[in-house]
Amino acid sequence: MISKSHLNNDAVRYVLKNYFYDFHTSPPDFTRLQFMLGHALGMARLCDTGRAAVTSFDSNEMILGQSQSMHFLKQQMQKLSRCQLPVLITGESGTGKELVARKLHEASECAEGPFIPVNCGALPAQLVQSELFGHEKGAFTGATQRKIGKLEAAHNGSLFLDEIGDLPLEEQVNLLRFLQEKTIERVGSHESIHLNVRIIAATHVDLEAAVKEGRFREDLYFRLNVIRLKIPPLRQRGDDILLLARKFLQQQEGSNRLDFSEQADVAMLQYRWPGNVRELLNRVQRASVMTTGRYIQPIDLEIDSGPPPTEGECLKVIREVAEREALARALNESHGKISSVAKQLNVSRATLYRLLDKYSLL
Numbered sequence: 498m499i500s501k502s503h504l505n506n507d508a509v510r511y512v513l514k515n516y517f518y519d520f521h522t523s524p525p526d527f528t529r530l531q532f533m534l535g536h537a538l539g540m541a542r543l544c545d546t547g548r549a550a551v552t553s554f555d556s557n558e559m560i561l562g563q564s565q566s567m568h569f570l571k572q573q574m575q576k577l578s579r580c581q582l583p584v585l586i587t588g589e590s591g592t593g594k595e596l597v598a599r600k601l602h603e604a605s606e607c608a609e610g611p612f613i614p615v616n617c618g619a620l621p622a623q624l625v626q627s628e629l630f631g632h633e634k635g636a637f638t639g640a641t642q643r644k645i646g647k648l649e650a651a652h653n654g655s656l657f658l659d660e661i662g663d664l665p666l667e668e669q670v671n672l673l674r675f676l677q678e679k680t681i682e683r684v685g686s687h688e689s690i691h692l693n694v695r696i697i698a699a700t701h702v703d704l705e706a707a708v709k710e711g712r713f714r715e716d717l718y719f720r721l722n723v724i725r726l727k728i729p730p731l732r733q734r735g736d737d738i739l740l741l742a743r744k745f746l747q748q749q750e751g752s753n754r755l756d757f758s759e760q761a762d763v764a765m766l767q768y769r770w771p772g773n774v775r776e777l778l779n780r781v782q783r784a785s786v787m788t789t790g791r792y793i794q795p796i797d798l799e800i801d802s803g804p805p806p807t808e809g810e811c812l813k814v815i816r817e818v819a820e821r822e823a824l825a826r827a828l829n830e831s832h833g834k835i836s837s838v839a840k841q842l843n844v845s846r847a848t849l850y851r852l853l854d855k856y857s858l859l
């Protein structure tokens with residue numbers, strides 16, 4: 498709390514800007530003070546749970562990865578474990594979106610409840626509504642029995658809507674209504690059923706582009722995008738590629754004497770992994786069967802490394818991996834405070850936002 502005249506002092510301004518969460522000039526505005534204190538308390542709690550979570554997510558060997566970017570992801574996940582808000586998970590195919598969704602559920606207050614995964618892209622168009630919301634007997638031809646929909650099945654748990662971008666526009670309206678009112682009506686019924694379901698959605702397509710093109714409702718996008726988790730592609734995780742490869746190899750039967758050759762390690766680090774972790778798992782499984790020696794070679798992994806990368810290409814990859822790691826480390830250390838990260842890395846906020854977006858760290 499300072500008097501207004503102190504704001505003319507350069508040193509005071511410097512200290513406030515760099516070391517304080519917020520400041521008030523006297524006489525205080527109590528409404529603003531109360532609001533700010535509530536917000537500060539909430540932020541402090543997030544930091545605390547963040548610290549605890551690293552252990553709980555790490556001790557659970559399921560989400561493998563020690564790179565800064567995966568560490569950052571686990572920290573974000575821990576922060577989300579105490580809230581029931583919808584989460585939108587984005588990332589390329591095979592990066593682990595469903596695995597992350599399951600872990601979010603297991604760490605949440607509704608962990609005892611069901612986790613119901615639905616692939617929106619795989620639902621037949623004419624059945625989407627009844628699959629999600631259920632139907633009454635006789636609601637349409639062929640509805641010989643009352644059917645509970647996926648939302649109802651997920652009551653007191655989580656519904657994982659994979660490939661949410663494929664949800665037909667009509668069903669987007671119904672889902673939006675559920676998010677707003679927490680109630681559903683089965684097809685063929687006007688009875689409102691109140692449900693307690695956390696929605697976790699995932700997409701590998703750019704939903705913002707889909708909104709611009711009119712294929713996805715903007716209001717639903719905003720509702721789902723309250724909290725976004727971006728999962729980095731495997732090629733941006735540096736040594737995690739080798740860590741995952743060795744873990745997957747250990748999991749293969751009769752592979753306890755096998756290891757990767759140095760050439761295989763280099764090939765794996767240079768490969769682009771369009772299918773991400775799923776592709777790595779498949780290639781390791783195949784290589785563990787196909788290899789003839791003790792050391793798995795690039796040929797066993799069927800990695801077509803193509804012509805050796807030019808010096809420029811190598812440098813580019815090395816620079817990108819280092820840049821991403823530095824960003825993720827700074828974010829971890831400053832608990833995601835953008836102004837501190839920008840200062841620590843000596844870049845403008847605009848540049849920082851561009852880089853965070855480039856490396857899926859926003």
Ligand SMILES: Nc1ncnc2c1ncn2[C@@H]1O[C@H](COP(=O)(O)OP(=O)(O)OP(=O)(O)O)[C@@H](O)[C@H]1O
Nearest residue numbers: 559560561589590591592593594595596701774775
């Ligand atoms: N960090 C990780 N540690 C261990 N296993 C992982 C990790 N990430 C992904 N996997 C494994 O990789 C496979 C693919 O993961 P998952 O199905 O969650 O990806 P996805 O992003 O949902 O894919 P898609 O977009 O195709 O639905 C799964 O077998 C999963 O267990």
